[in-house]
Amino acid sequence: MIFSRKTDYGLRALMYLAERRARGPVTLSEIAEKLMIPKAFLSKILQQLAKKGVVRSLKGPSGGFVLAVEPSEVTLQEILTEIDGPTRVFECFATESDCTLYGDCLMREVFSEVEDQIGSVLSRYTLADFRYSEKQADSTASKA
């Protein structure tokens, strides 16, 4: 699996924040509840994203999290990298710089090609392409 549950959570949280960016900070509790993500865990993820500057966090009463970037300006590629680190496709298990087993090892070439392809797909999408919308019949969220 390339992308972890953490990534899923983080991405969903960002979608949620993107949707209500205009309305000031959203509390951790609200996000966690709405998206059914363990609160303490989500907290870690958002802290991480805050350090990277993707969200901004406000302490104190009426605090919470706000998206710090334009949804259309942050790509999936960037988000995923910020949450999970760079997508490593293959770790050469021989010695990194010079493997003794193969004369000329095509592996690295192939796998970097794979990485490029992944990157190019993920770079074509931005957060703006993924809109959070509730499906439930009740309108707890009361869309604008």
Add this chain to the structure above:
Amino acid sequence: MIFSRKTDYGLRALMYLAERRARGPVTLSEIAEKLMIPKAFLSKILQQLAKKGVVRSLKGPSGGFVLAVEPSEVTLQEILTEIDGPTRVFECFATESDCTLYGDCLMREVFSEVEDQIGSVLSRYTLADFRYSEKQADSTASKA
């Protein structure tokens, strides 16, 4: 990490077998030793590949493993799939068939696009593209 050490081992073993296909079965011990792979572990991998028909195994004295396919006819894609199972990029952590959180979830689309791209790169290479060749000065392998 998409591809495991197991994949690496398996691929290397296949390269090795491809190189000496003409010379009858190669024992597990020889492969393990030459490629510096834990013997018991390699055994599992080759057993698995034998079940899939990629190699053939012969029991008894003068037994061993032989490549059962034409190197140029088996793609990296096939090999990797046979060793590690299909490359799953993303597991949707909402309910599989219909996720309640997103109105229309682009995720699946994006990630299947990613999977397709990976597959298309890996399908362009066959085992024949990856030749095993010893780098050591001694010529134990004595190329044909």
Add this chain to the structure above:
DNA sequence: CGAAAAGCGGACCTCAATGGTCCTATTCAG
């Protein structure tokens, strides 16, 4: 036939990463 040389395959072990919890500190509005 029987011993030795091979692979077969199930049970088991170990370790690190993932996913997750908890508690205390800090910050800030009212």
Add this chain to the structure above:
DNA sequence: CTGAATAGGACCATTGAGGTCCGCTTTTCG
């Protein structure tokens, strides 16, 4: 000051990868 909020460090549990062990079966050869 107090309560509502995030920050962040320590900690815990489960899982899967990587790997080992050992007894069993098959096969060759003397």
